[in-house]
Amino acid sequence: MTLLNRLKTDVLTADGAMGTLLYSYGIDFCYEELNTEKPEIIEKIHKDYIDAGADIIQTNTYGANSIKLARYGMENRTNELNKAAVEIAKKAAAPGGQFVLGTIGGIRGIRKSSATMNDILSSVREQAESLLAGNPDGLLLETYYDFEELSSSIQLLREMSDVPVIAQVSMHEPGVLQNGLSLNEALHRLEGIGADIVGVNCRLGPYHTIQAFEDVTLPEKAFLSAYPNASLLDVEDGRIVYESEADYFGRAAVHLRNEGVRLIGGCCGTTPKHIEAAKKRLAGLPPLTEKNVKIKKPIVIQEASPMTDVSICEKAKTERTVIVELDTPKTLLTEKFIEGAKKLYDAGVDAVTMADNSLASPRVSNMAMGATLKMKHDVRSLVHITCRDRNLIGLQSHLMGLDSLGLHDVLAITGDPTKVGDFPGATSVYDVSSLELIQLIKQLNEGISFSGKPLKKKANFSVAAAFNPNVRVLDRAVKRMEKKIECGADYFITQPVFTKEKIIEVHEATKHLPTPVFIGIMPLTTMRNAEFLHNEVPGIKLSDETLERMRACGDDKESSAKEGVQIAKELLDTAAELFNGLYIITPFLRHDMSTELIHYINELDAQKESGALHDYSSN
Incomplete structure (x- = not known):
């Protein structure tokens, strides 16, 4: 039988x-x-x-x-x-x-x-x-x-x-x-x-x-x-x-x-x-052939709390959108950070982005700073979330907390391994990668927990994903972007780019994507800063001209910072024509440098409206 x-x-x-x-x-x-x-x-x-x-x-x-x-x-x-x-x-x-x-x-x-x-x-x-x-x-x-x-x-x-x-x-x-x-x-x-x-x-x-x-x-x-x-x-x-x-x-x-x-x-x-x-x-029990199941009332999942502002992603699809990264402090002195974030927001940025213990070094919680900026100063925050520091329990709890605080803009990243940071013996968790994290965040948007359990209310996250254009084979990086879009990524934020040629290359490689791309621009501060990026950070290479211009400033910090800002402005000349989304990365809490670049972007946009700038995207 x-x-x-x-x-x-x-x-x-x-x-x-x-x-x-x-x-x-x-x-x-x-x-x-x-x-x-x-x-x-x-x-x-x-x-x-x-x-x-x-x-x-x-x-x-x-x-x-x-x-x-x-x-x-x-x-x-x-x-x-x-x-x-x-x-x-x-x-x-x-x-x-x-x-x-x-x-x-x-x-x-x-x-x-x-x-x-x-x-x-x-x-x-x-x-x-x-x-x-x-x-x-x-x-x-x-x-x-x-x-x-x-x-x-x-x-x-x-x-x-x-x-x-x-x-x-x-x-x-x-x-x-x-x-x-x-x-x-x-x-x-x-x-x-x-x-x-x-x-x-x-x-x-x-x-x-x-x-x-x-x-x-x-x-x-x-x-x-x-x-x-x-x-x-x-x-x-x-x-x-x-x-x-x-x-x-x-x-x-x-x-x-x-x-x-x-x-x-x-x-x-x-x-x-x-x-x-x-x-x-x-033994001796026959199989059950009939069963009455009590029909339970379905769990009602409430709609998400509406966002008070248009999402960063939607705005970047049609008009200039600027976000600025400002790292939270490594010490308990937060006044300078808060002051800088307020000045950046007053200058007209759409959101202040905060890394999640970048380079695996502990900083003041970006959730805490994001909540402080929102509640006390009405500053919009874009909070980074790394897979490195939290297991699935911690990730879901963290996200539920962000939603409860009204912090709906997040960047999902895998994160640098702990061995590069202050505690090389610490454990890197990595229960999931950034791709799975994006999917899980979007699952929360449906009111479903990581385990499948109803949360009784939908979250309302707009999810950014990271994109590193500083690679040998750009096509592979773009393929990974496409996978992230399949997982639910709403838009992308790039690593800093240091040449006009790379900006144009990124535009050509990504213009077919349905999601906005925020091109990263980071002003150099000193020659030592430039040499470190050029020689020690994987994938980043500065042009000979850029290195020579920074070298010519010698040890003069003021002159070096001024030249770094000027180089960044020249990169923005190209980036602002090709991308609605601009991402300014503030070096070493120098929010004054970022503020100057924001004012410059505003000037570029004003000139474009008057027809004074060449439109690269029409080429």
Whole structure:
């Protein structure tokens, strides 16, 4: 009898965790390599679950795809390791006739990973071909946080084979996927694209898994599955542990059956004892054929608080828009910073931008300074957010705080590594890159948290992204801009540019983009400053003429600053003709230099209105 026929009449018990047992044995290398190096260990675990009463076992292939195997330099062994895994599982199951599922694990989490969807599907195809060659009773897709990845994988497998497909999502929050889709809607969509069994596994323990299924209606054709963790995880002496009595897991299995689940196994932390308890508790219980689900009132998500001013992005699409960067201080003396920000704003800038601990050096919080400038002086701030200093918890909390303070203009950047800053031994977090951060911020704009949970109100962020034009191959940098636009970037702010030729090159390379670009101009202060930028900052090169002009000023700081401003004005002559968006980067809190450049921009615009300037963009 086939797996699907058995599920029509019976509630079946699957096996539990493979990795948990291998971890308990002290094995800390690639688990899938054991399929060929120590097959007797994998076979014993299969037999232990079968002896515990499992009707179904899965192959030791969760990470046996080319993308994950590449971490160990074994991407070329995909076929070998998957075929060996099926052989081991079938050998263990042969005496009792248990069903064998070929397992394929998800790749994306909140972070999309560097693999493209084409890469992922190519990997799925390769692994599935190897598993199918062993004639398993079905394919199990498990631990998928990204709904797009799971949906695309099912569609691919349906093209390849008619073998039963079990599709299991993973949730950060009970009843909702990380993209905000309800579990009920997700499972019915998976059924619609060809999955024969749909359900959940991992991340949540029995309590929250049961809770999630309370709102799930029975599929029309597919069956429901659940592989919860033994419990929520804990850490003891640096090791991951799960606290859960086996009988508790068995009782939970009955509750899952009462919610309509027909295939019940275990994920992280579960052992043969957990499966044995589930088997005993489920014995003699027929599957649920009817279920009444109480319809809950949908959570109302309020619209975002309206912005009082036109967004920086929208303004830059049609008219001159100027933003100025002013670093927050490294000390607790904030008066000079606040004074400078007020003067810049009074000079006519659209926003004062503040870096987020630039060069990995601690400064006064840009959130605190942004709030101070807004509430006390009505100065608009554009706050930078780096992925370096905060994990996902901190990032979401920080963004929710910004929204609550009415600071809606943000720049999402990955951030310099800590080793370049004042604390080289500090940890660089990087839970996500700037691309994922942009997506997550836009998810907040839909009223959905990073985990998929409703926030009851939409945020209202306008998201800028960084662009470094000072690279050898500009086309590659522009391709990355296009990816950021796909993720939701509203406009771009560039690193400083120091030659007219580069400004024109950037314009030509980006003029096809639908998003505004703010070209960065930073006045030089001294020859030492110029030489540092030219010789030590990656990607930045000053012209011989510029270096010579700064060198001619010698050690005269006043003369050097004056020449630096003059060079910046000459760059603005070109930039102001080609870009509506101008980004002035203030060096060393010298807001007087930036103020002079702002006045110069105003003069250029006045001359342009009178027709006195040549229009480069018409060339």
